[in-house]
Amino acid sequence: xxxxxxxxxxxxxxxxxxxxxxxxxxxxxxxxxxxxxxxxxxxxxxxxxxxxxxxxxxxxxxxxxxxxxxxxxxxxxxxxxxxxxxxxxxxxxxxxxxxxxxxxxxxxxxxxxxxxxxxxxxxxxxxxxxxxxxxxxxxxxxxxxxxxxxxxxxxxxxxxxxxxxxxxxxxxxxxxxxxxxxxxxxxxxxxxxxxxxxxxxxxxxxxxxxxxxxxxxxxxxxxxxxxxxxxxxxxxxxxxxxxxxxxxxxxxxxxxxxxxxxxxxxxxxxxxxxxxxxxxxxxxxxxxxxxxxxxxxxxxxxxxxxxxxxxxxxxxxxxxxxxxxxxxxxxxxxxxxxxxxxxxxxxxxxxxxxxxxxxxxxxxxxxxxxxxxxxxxxxxxxxxxxxxxxxxxxxxxxxxxxxxxxxxxxxxxxxxxxxxxxxxxxxxxxxxxxxxxxxxxxxxxxxxxxxxxxxxxxxxxxxxxxxxxxxxxxxxxxxxxxxxxxxxxxxxxxxxxxxxxxxxxxxxxxxxxxxxxxxxxxxxxxxxxx
Amino acid sequence: xxxxxxxxxxxxxxxxxxxxxxxxxxxxxxxxxxxxxxxxxxxxxxxxxxxxxxxxxxxxxxxxxxxxxxxxxxxxxxxxxxxxxxxxxxxxxxxxxxxxxxxxxxxxxxxxxxxxxxxxxxxxxxxxxxxxxxxxxxxxxxxxxxxxxxxxxxxxxxxxxxxxxxxxxxxxxxxxxxxxxxxxxxxxxxxxxxxxxxxxxxxxxxx
Numbered sequence: 128x129x130x131x132x133x134x135x136x137x138x139x140x141x142x143x144x145x146x147x148x149x150x151x152x153x154x155x156x157x158x159x160x161x162x163x164x165x166x167x168x169x170x171x172x173x174x175x176x177x178x179x180x181x182x183x184x185x186x187x188x189x190x191x192x193x194x195x196x197x198x199x200x201x202x203x204x205x206x207x208x209x210x211x212x213x214x215x216x217x218x219x220x221x222x223x224x225x226x227x228x229x230x231x232x233x234x235x236x237x238x239x240x241x242x243x244x245x246x247x248x249x250x251x252x253x254x255x256x257x258x259x260x261x262x263x264x265x266x267x268x269x270x271x272x273x274x275x276x277x278x279x280x281x282x283x284x285x286x287x288x289x290x291x292x293x294x295x296x297x298x299x300x301x302x303x304x305x306x307x308x309x310x311x312x313x314x315x316x317x318x319x320x321x322x323x324x325x326x327x328x329x330x331x332x333x334x335x336x337x338x339x340x341x342x343x344x345x346x347x348x349x350x351x352x353x354x355x356x357x358x359x360x361x362x363x364x365x366x367x368x369x370x371x372x373x374x375x376x377x378x379x380x381x382x383x384x385x386x387x388x389x390x391x392x393x394x395x396x397x398x399x400x401x402x403x404x405x406x407x408x409x410x411x412x413x414x415x416x417x418x419x420x421x422x423x424x425x426x427x428x429x430x431x432x433x434x435x436x437x438x439x440x441x442x443x444x445x446x447x448x449x450x451x452x453x454x455x456x457x458x459x460x461x462x463x464x465x466x467x468x469x470x471x472x473x474x475x476x477x478x479x480x481x482x483x484x485x486x487x488x489x490x491x492x493x494x495x496x497x498x499x500x501x502x503x504x505x506x507x508x509x510x511x512x513x514x515x516x517x518x519x520x521x522x523x524x525x526x527x528x529x530x531x532x533x534x535x536x537x538x539x540x541x542x543x544x545x546x547x548x549x550x551x552x553x554x555x556x557x558x559x560x561x562x563x564x565x566x567x568x569x570x571x572x573x574x575x576x577x578x579x580x581x582x583x584x585x586x587x588x589x590x591x592x593x594x595x596x597x598x599x600x601x602x603x604x605x606x607x608x609x610x611x612x613x614x615x616x617x618x619x620x621x622x623x624x625x626x627x628x629x630x631x632x633x634x635x636x637x638x639x640x641x642x643x644x645x646x647x648x649x650x651x652x653x654x655x656x657x
Numbered sequence: 658x659x660x661x662x663x664x665x666x667x668x669x670x671x672x673x674x675x676x677x678x679x680x681x682x683x684x685x686x687x688x689x690x691x692x693x694x695x696x697x698x699x700x701x702x703x704x705x706x707x708x709x710x711x712x713x714x715x716x717x718x719x720x721x722x723x724x725x726x727x728x729x730x731x732x733x734x735x736x737x738x739x740x741x742x743x744x745x746x747x748x749x750x751x752x753x754x755x756x757x758x759x760x761x762x763x764x765x766x767x768x769x770x771x772x773x774x775x776x777x778x779x780x781x782x783x784x785x786x787x788x789x790x791x792x793x794x795x796x797x798x799x800x801x802x803x804x805x806x807x808x809x810x811x812x813x814x815x816x817x818x819x820x821x822x823x824x825x826x827x828x829x830x831x832x833x834x835x836x837x838x839x840x841x842x843x844x845x846x847x848x849x850x851x852x853x854x855x856x857x858x859x860x861x862x863x864x
Contacts, residue, residue: 515723516750524749527835536801542827574800 260342263380266373267340268325270382271300273391274338274345275327277398282329285406292332300327300338329402330355331409336401337362343373345382347401349408368401376639386598386637387615407433448620460504467500507561518545518553522560522578529564529576535593536575543582546651552628555621556589556647562618563591563645571595571643585652592644598637622647630654662689663780666709668700668731669693669742670718674765678713678742681769688773696720697727704734711776716743716754725757732758738779742772746791748838756834761786785843792841795855802839803857805832809849810858 279297286294324339330352337348347369354361374383381388471493478485513521519541526537567573573595581588622633630650637643669675682688692707694700697720704712712731716724731739740761741754751762760779775786808818815826842848
């Protein structure tokens with residue numbers, strides 16, 4: 128909360144008294160501001176942890192335009208990565224330093240300008256009420272404009288570092304329907320316009336990252352530049368890199384990827400990765416490799432360098448993730464304590480200080496309640512039970528508690544003797560079940576939840592199935608706004624971590640009103656058939 | 658003619674609880690506390706040496722073994738029956754404690770009278786005695802448990818119930834175990850009788 132207040136103050140101050148600094152740091156973002164809605168209203172939706180995350184992820188503007196003209200593509204790219212990623216150039220601002228620092232240092236500009244970008248993004252991602260065709264078109268346009276803005280930033284940074292022949296060009300988005308005087312809010316849209324795509328792209332001399340949007344669908348293609356003349360044909364399905372869909376089934380339409388909502392931070396990462404693909408794809412050509420080849424004529428060395436870059440980037444992402452998750456955990460604990468315990472304690476205090484006296488029985492009852500809440504918080508946190516009692520019993524306990532709270536039927540099917548699995552893996556499995564059950568309890572309104580553990584052919588299979596209303600992107604976004612993270616994301620990460628021990632696969636199936644099914648397969652010996 | 662007193666070993670790491678139990682039980686003429694220990698290793702050695710009729714066992718004890726293996730070890734002491742005495746009130750854990758062979762499970766909120774009473778009941782052959790507080794009653798029976806009760810009331814076997822519910826007999830058995838805990842019953846027969854008495858036998862089965 129403090130952070131949001133601070134952000135508001137900063138926001139007001141800069142808007143009010145320092146317009147020039149805004150101008151200096153946010154040139155490309157003006158597009159987003161004008162394309163988006165009023166930022167103030169969306170501000171409520173961003174949580175402190177998101178802001179911090181966004182600040183860390185932020186695409187920082189070039190500090191100076193006189194950055195040394197690097198001769199090597201490798202160095203340039205490294206710089207792009209370190210700037211656009213999670214800066215090794217500058218130390219990360221810690222949470223504590225965020226609100227207090229009084230310097231006009233770069234991070235504040237960066238953080239602040241990112242906040243504005245994010246606000247614009249949020250307003251682009253969230254549209255209230257029922258969506259007409261016109262609104263969908265507009266939302267699609269805003270997203271494309273935001274993507275272009277991200278791309279443009281990356282391109283500008285990159286171009287600042289490389290020699291002229293390697294520079295990229297961009298084509299700003301245009302909206303074919305914009306020219307015509309479409310009646311605002313009207314449901315009638317010219318068919319000719321409806322058939323046209325809103326487009327933007329970034330191109331090297333070889334490849335073009337083409338973004339096209341229409342009717343709540345935004346797609347990314349990487350196509351050869353020489354095919355740009357016949358772009359529609361060039362954009363074949365095999366070149367489709369990414370598809371974002373506007374989910375309109377809920378009250379607040381959300382952009383989704385593979386059925387999961389995408390926020391601005393994630394979108395930035397996606398765009399950055401595609402940009403990376405564009406650069407690396409282009410650098411395969413000799414023209415792009417001239418510099419690096421001079422440094423290292425060995426192609427395997429080149430590949431090694433890329434691999435190292437990739438690893439460095441992933442490491443930075445990971446560190447980022449850890450920091451973010453720590454924040455999330457602390458937020459969760461704080462919220463649990465606040466919601467469940469502090470209110471009761473304050474009530475007791477008031478009562479004992481004579482405000483509204485309670486009988487001894489009542490006091491004991493409140494104390495019991497507090498103890499119970501604290502115990503529940505500890506149970507959620509502590510994996511001690513898992514170590515003491517084993518996976519089967521703790522999952523059974525989780526299910527019984529969900530059943531008690533929701534009166535849903537929760538059953539664990541587990542007839543197999545569980546194999547000896549490392550504690551770390553057991554913990555990940557437990558957390559996956561916990562997170563799935565959390566999601567189900569909070570959003571699915573399921574009446575039946577079944578967890579099945581099956582061990583056969585050296586394969587451990589965990590299935591969590593419910594008959595609830597399925598994944599609803601709006602609910603997911605509400606949860607995100609409240610808790611600063613997506614449950615499904617952490618499930619995927621856990622599955623990823625299990626892969627450090629065994630080959631593992633995660634399957635998620637869900638449809639509106641069709642329940643959901645999460646399945647984790649772990650190969651305890653051997654590998655999955657490819 | 659006076660029967661031999663029931664010999665009791667108390668293994669409990671909280672000194673106050675241990676002293677209270679020892680004092681309370683020693684007032685009962687038919688009970689005799691023959692030893693106490695404050696950790697699982699010491700307790701197990703004493704149990705093997707003394708072979709008490711009853712071992713009163715705390716669930717979380719310091720010592721080399723975790724609670725699961727500690728209970729298993731105590732339950733395998735020949736001639737001794739185990740009553741677990743703990744603050745843990747979650748049924749899943751109690752279920753597994755009883756499944757591992759403990760004869761009773763009492764919450765630490767019980768008074769000494771209840772402990773003594775439970776010891777006597779267990780010595781007279783009763784099994785799976787748990788604190789009344791843990792018997793949550795019929796209101797906490799879930800829909801799927803109700804379904805199982807209906808089938809039980811019709812005299813169906815675990816295997817048949819499992820087939821009908823597309824699950825395994827082991828899952829049905831576990832559900833019945835949990836029902837026993839919730840309802841404070843001791844055996845499958847009691848469960849069937851309870852189901853019939855409470856009208857589950859008259860209800861139509863849902864397809």
